[in-house]
Amino acid sequence: MVDKMIKWIDSCQSTNDEALTLIGDPTYDAVASMSQTQGRGRMGRTWHSPESAGLYLSWLSQPKLPQSLGGAVPLLAAVATAKLCDELNVRVMLKWPNDVLYQGQKLAGILCEARTIGTRWYAVVGIGLNIDVPTGGWPSELSAIGLSEVTETALDRREIADKLVGYLRAGLEEATSEGMAAITKNWLAYGPPLGTPMKRGQQIGRFSGLAADGSLRIETATGIELIHAGDVHIIEEVD
Numbered sequence: 001m002v003d004k005m006i007k008w009i010d011s012c013q014s015t016n017d018e019a020l021t022l023i024g025d026p027t028y029d030a031v032a033s034m035s036q037t038q039g040r041g042r043m044g045r046t047w048h049s050p051e052s053a054g055l056y057l058s059w060l061s062q063p064k065l066p067q068s069l070g071g072a073v074p075l076l077a078a079v080a081t082a083k084l085c086d087e088l089n090v091r092v093m094l095k096w097p098n099d100v101l102y103q104g105q106k107l108a109g110i111l112c113e114a115r116t117i118g119t120r121w122y123a124v125v126g127i128g129l130n131i132d133v134p135t136g137g138w139p140s141e142l143s144a145i146g147l148s149e150v151t152e153t154a155l156d157r158r159e160i161a162d163k164l165v166g167y168l169r170a171g172l173e174e175a176t177s178e179g180m181a182a183i184t185k186n187w188l189a190y191g192p193p194l195g196t197p198m199k200r201g202q203q204i205g206r207f208s209g210l211a212a213d214g215s216l217r218i219e220t221a222t223g224i225e226l227i228h229a230g231d232v233h234i235i236e237e238v239d
């Protein structure tokens, strides 16, 4: 079967919305835009998406996984992005669930959304990959960095997008054939070292791996706690 293609557009509100319009499309399974006017981040945040600063890409899939294993999708998306960075000789670290960091600064963010239609479910993986420093620099509230700041490799957006979608497809195939354990193992290869101090709200502890469903394990003073959603921060030390 021939792979579907990426639809390139100049601008849109959000490529995640555009990707949903591809349900049933025989030709395209991903959308990439040069800019977004209402790029969305996780937790209701805005994703700064000026022209030519980044790659804004959303890939539509119809996972043959029970929706209860939907937690695999954000993790495999992060791994796909990390593998792409490896190809560019940029070694990144993943922060649960799917922040892609280069030396603590954000290189890419991922927003996964699901849509159910009848008995079918679709997953949209939206990836914002920072490439060039935007005119005027990164907004001061962001600790961001672009690929062009950390690699000597010439960066061709179309080539990067094709490779990224290739890694996404391969990751989903692996999740489908081998299950969640393969995905968590891949993620851990790019994750923080075990024992890294972390905080989520009032929960403070040390990174203790991922649970079988992909949730985050933190070892706190009162035992292991599982984090299923939200933002986690890496901190200097557990007091």
Ligand code: BTN
Binding pocket: 013, 014, 015, 016, 036, 038, 039, 040, 041, 042, 043, 045, 047, 055, 056, 057, 058, 099, 108, 109, 110, 111, 126, 127, 128, 129
């Ligand atoms: C985050 O780290 O908060 C996630 C950011 C995700 C941004 C990407 S850019 C492509 C796609 N379209 C969107 O509106 N958001 C995602």
